[in-house]
Amino acid sequence: MSENIARIPSSFFRCAGPNCGVLKGVSDRWWIMWSSFDAYHVPVMHLAPWDEKLAAQEGAMHVCGEGCAQKLQSQFMGNVIESRARRNIG
Numbered sequence: 001m002s003e004n005i006a007r008i009p010s011s012f013f014r015c016a017g018p019n020c021g022v023l024k025g026v027s028d029r030w031w032i033m034w035s036s037f038d039a040y041h042v043p044v045m046h047l048a049p050w051d052e053k054l055a056a057q058e059g060a061m062h063v064c065g066e067g068c069a070q071k072l073q074s075q076f077m078g079n080v081i082e083s084r085a086r087r088n089i090g
Contacts, residue, residue, distance in 0.1 A: 016061035017068025018075065024062060031069055033061040035076060045076045 013024035016033070024030055030050040034057070038044045047069060048054055055062060063069045 011056070013055060013062040015064035015068055016072065017063060018071045020064060020068050022064045024064070027064075029065045031063040031065070033063050033069060033072055034059050043076070043080050045073060047073075 013030070015022045015024070015030075028050065032048045032050060032054045034046050036044055036046065054060055061072060063072060
């Protein structure tokens with residue numbers, strides 16, 4: 001009887017792209033993005049091919065493809081510039 005029970009995935013991944021939200025299926029086009037501060041204390045955006053271990057890390061953004069990755073990169077760049085402008089004003 002247990003053989004007929006459908007397995008439910010332990011994790012669901014949703015695209016972090018602006019206005020996207022697509023759930024991950026079996027496609028191999030997905031990527032992982034995250035930001036950090038490097039050794040020079042500046043914000044850095046990282047991009048890596050899909051990896052289950054990376055996907056489970058805190059702060060990981062799951063990205064369904066190139067278009068959403070580009071939108072997230074653009075947002076990141078805009079946020080960095082805006083943050084620098086605020087520091088220079090204050």
